[in-house]
Amino acid sequence: MPTVKQMSSSQAAPPPDSFADLEQLIAARHAGLSSRLKDIAVFALAHPNTIALETVATVAEQAGVPPSALVRFAQALGFDGFSDMQRLFRLRLVEQMPSYTDRLAQREQGEAEGADTLDQLAAAAHRAIDDLAAETPREALDEAATRLARARGIDIVAQRRSLPIASYFLYGLLNLERPTRLLDNQGGMLAQYLRSLHPDDVMLAISFKPYAPETLEVVRAAAQRKLEVVVVTDLSVSPLTAFGKPTLFVRDAEVQQVRSLAAAMCLATCLVLETGRKLVQGRGRRKE
Amino acid sequence: MPTVKQMSSSQAAPPPDSFADLEQLIAARHAGLSSRLKDIAVFALAHPNTIALETVATVAEQAGVPPSALVRFAQALGFDGFSDMQRLFRLRLVEQMPSYTDRLAQREQGEAEGADTLDQLAAAAHRAIDDLAAETPREALDEAATRLARARGIDIVAQRRSLPIASYFLYGLLNLERPTRLLDNQGGMLAQYLRSLHPDDVMLAISFKPYAPETLEVVRAAAQRKLEVVVVTDLSVSPLTAFGKPTLFVRDAEVQQVRSLAAAMCLATCLVLETGRKLVQGRGRRKE
DNA sequence: GCCAATATGGAATACACATTCTATCCACTC
DNA sequence: GAGTGGATAGAATGTGTATTCCATATTGGC
Numbered sequence A, B: 001m002p003t004v005k006q007m008s009s010s011q012a013a014p015p016p017d018s019f020a021d022l023e024q025l026i027a028a029r030h031a032g033l034s035s036r037l038k039d040i041a042v043f044a045l046a047h048p049n050t051i052a053l054e055t056v057a058t059v060a061e062q063a064g065v066p067p068s069a070l071v072r073f074a075q076a077l078g079f080d081g082f083s084d085m086q087r088l089f090r091l092r093l094v095e096q097m098p099s100y101t102d103r104l105a106q107r108e109q110g111e112a113e114g115a116d117t118l119d120q121l122a123a124a125a126h127r128a129i130d131d132l133a134a135e136t137p138r139e140a141l142d143e144a145a146t147r148l149a150r151a152r153g154i155d156i157v158a159q160r161r162s163l164p165i166a167s168y169f170l171y172g173l174l175n176l177e178r179p180t181r182l183l184d185n186q187g188g189m190l191a192q193y194l195r196s197l198h199p200d201d202v203m204l205a206i207s208f209k210p211y212a213p214e215t216l217e218v219v220r221a222a223a224q225r226k227l228e229v230v231v232v233t234d235l236s237v238s239p240l241t242a243f244g245k246p247t248l249f250v251r252d253a254e255v256q257q258v259r260s261l262a263a264a265m266c267l268a269t270c271l272v273l274e275t276g277r278k279l280v281q282g283r284g285r286r287k288e
Numbered sequence C: 001g002c003c004a005a006t007a008t009g010g011a012a013t014a015c016a017c018a019t020t021c022t023a024t025c026c027a028c029t030c
Numbered sequence D: 001g002a003g004t005g006g007a008t009a010g011a012a013t014g015t016g017t018a019t020t021c022c023a024t025a026t027t028g029g030c
Helices: A006-011 A019-032 A035-046 A048-053 A056-063 A067-076 A082-096 A101-110 A117-135 A138-150 A160-175 A190-195 A213-224 A262-287 B006-011 B019-032 B035-046 B048-053 B056-063 B067-076 B082-112 B117-135 B138-150 B160-175 B190-195 B213-224 B262-287
Strands: A154-158 A180-183 A202-207 A228-233 A247-249 B154-158 B180-183 B202-207 B228-233 B247-249
Touching: A019 A035, A019 A082, A035 A048, A035 A056, A035 A067, A048 A056, A048 A082, A048 B082, A056 A067, A067 A082, A082 B048, A082 B082, A117 A262, A117 B117, A117 B262, A138 A202, A138 A228, A138 A247, A138 A262, A154 A160, A154 A213, A160 A180, A160 A202, A160 A262, A160 B160, A190 A213, A202 A213, A213 A228, A228 A262, A262 B117, A262 B262, B019 B035, B019 B082, B035 B048, B035 B056, B035 B067, B048 B056, B048 B082, B056 B067, B067 B082, B117 B262, B138 B202, B138 B228, B138 B247, B138 B262, B154 B160, B154 B213, B160 B180, B160 B202, B160 B262, B190 B213, B202 B213, B213 B228, B228 B262
Parallel strands: A154 A180, A154 A202, A202 A228, A228 A247, B154 B180, B154 B202, B202 B228, B228 B247
Antiparallel strands: none
16 A cells, blocks of 8 residues: 655655745755756745745746746645745744734644643743833833823722732832822722822823723723823723823733733833832932 | 716725724724624734734634624725735735844844843843743642632732732632632721631632731631632742642742732733633533 | 614635646757 | 657646625614
8 A cells, every 4th residue: 555655755855844944945955956946946035025925826927937836846845835835934924023922822722732831821921021022112111100200199090900910000109109099999989089180190091901991981081180191001902092191002921812911010010110210310310 | 987886985995005004094993893893903903913824714713703704894994805904914024024133133232231121121021931930830730720720719818019919810710700809908807807718718828028917817817727728929938838738939020129020920820721721621521 | 672774694606726737848868 | 860758838627715695683773
C-alpha cells in the first residue's frame, strides 16, 4: 500500500513554519530553481505584502507570470499550494504588528496543549501590557496626572469589573494625600453624590465593556457641572470616550472569555506614580 | 439617467477610505446601531487582525455571530459587503508595518537612556508575571480552585491595598454564580460577620505587606471555626501563610516605592478561570 | 397589548478562487 | 538532427467563499 507521493521523495521537503525560515529556504533553494521559479522567488522576497494579501491572479499579474507558476513555486517549496504558502506571509504581517492581541486569542483557543491557564494568562498579560506601553500617548498620561495633582477633590466612579481599578486608585491617591472619594452607589446614594460635585473637582471615570449605564450617567452629570473628567476605558466606541479630557485606553488580556485587569492595573499604577511626581514637583517649585 | 442606488439615499453613506476614518466612523455610528451590530463593532475594534485575515465564517465563529450579520455590518457602514470592508483592515496591516521597526528602535533607545514611568512599570510587571507563572505550584492553584468551586459559600477578606484584588474576586466569583460576599468592614460590622461564618464556607484571604491586622484577625476566627482558608499573600513570612490551605504567593512589581497589582491580578484571574472550569467539569460529571 | 417595522439567523445561491490538467514548447542528449 | 525529459501557459474544474433571500423573532410605537 504505497503512499501517493512516495516517489517524488527526492526531496521530502518539509514546509517551513515561520516566515524567517521561509526566507532562508527561498534563498537556499534559489540556485536550483528553474528560471521562471527564480523570477517568482525574487518577486516574493521583494513584495511580501502583495503575496500576503492579494489573490493568486493578482499576484500573477503583478509578477508577470501565470497563476499556475505561483502554485508550482509554492509546491516546490514544500507547501500544499499557494494558499498554504500565503499563510506564512500573512503570519508575518500579524507578528510584526505592534499589537499581537488577536493572534494570541487565536492561539489560546486553538492549542491549549502544553501551556496551562496560568501560562496562557501570563503570555496574554505580557502582550496587553506591551501594547499599553507602546500605544499610550505620553501627553495624555501627563495631562491626566496633572489634572489629578491639582484637583480640589477627586471623585472616582466605576462599577462592576472596573471597581477593582477604582479601588486601587482610591488607595493610591489617598496615600498621596489627595482628597479622593469613591462614588460606588453604596446605599443607593449616587444621585445624592451628584449634587455635591464641585466644578474644581476632577472626576476619574473607569468603564469597560459592557459599559455600566450608571457610570455614563454620573459622567454626564459631571460634565454638565463643568467638571474635568479623566476617563479610563477600553475602546473608542466606549460611551465615555467623548467626555474624557483626556481619555486613556487600555485593552486587557482575555483568556477563555475571561478578561484580566493586569494591564489596567499597570496603567492605574502609572497614573498614581505620575500624579505623585507632579505633586512633588509642585511642592518643590513653591518652596523655591 | 438615475444612478442605481439613488433611492437608498436616506444615508448616502460614503464608505471611508482609510482605517483611521473607519475607526472614527464606527465610533460615531455605534450608538445608532442595533444591538447585534454593536457587538460586531466592538469585536471589530478589539480584533482588527482577525477581520483582516480570516474568512467571514471564521470571524463569525470567533465573534459569536452569524456570517450574515457581518455582511450587514459592513453594509451599514457603507461598504458593498464584508470583503469590501476587509480591504481597509488589510490596508491597515501593511500601513502600520514599516512604522513598527521605528517604534522598536525608539523603544530600545528609550530603555538605554531614560525609559519613562510606564515603560519601567511595564518591564517590572513583565518580570513579576513571569515569576508568578514560573513559581506558582500548579497543585496549589488546583487545590484552591477546587475548594472555591465546591464551597457552600465564599467569604473574601482583604484590606487596603489588597482590596482591589478582593473586589475582582468578588466580581469574578459572583459571575460564576458562587455565593460570595466581601467582608470589608463596611460600617464596622466585621465582628458581626465573624459570627455568621459557616464551617462549610471557604474563606479567601488576601493580604500584602504591611499586613493589615484586621485581616489576620478574621482569618484566625475563621480557622477557629474550622473554615478552610485560601490565602493569597506576598511572602512566606506573611502572618497568613500558616493558615492557608493552600497559600498562593505573588510578589508584585515595584517602581519608585509604589507597588503595582498586575501580577496579583493575573493570579486572581487565573484562579477565577480555574474555578469556573472546576464548576463546568462538576456539572458535566453530574449529568453523565 | 396589539400592530407595524425592523432586526436576525440560517439555508440557498452565486461567485471567486486556487488548483489541476493537458497540450505545447524548449533545452539537452545521443 | 531527431528524440526525450522537464518546464510552461492557459483553459477547465471543483472547492471554498461571500452574499442574498426569506421565514422567524424582536423591538418600538400607538
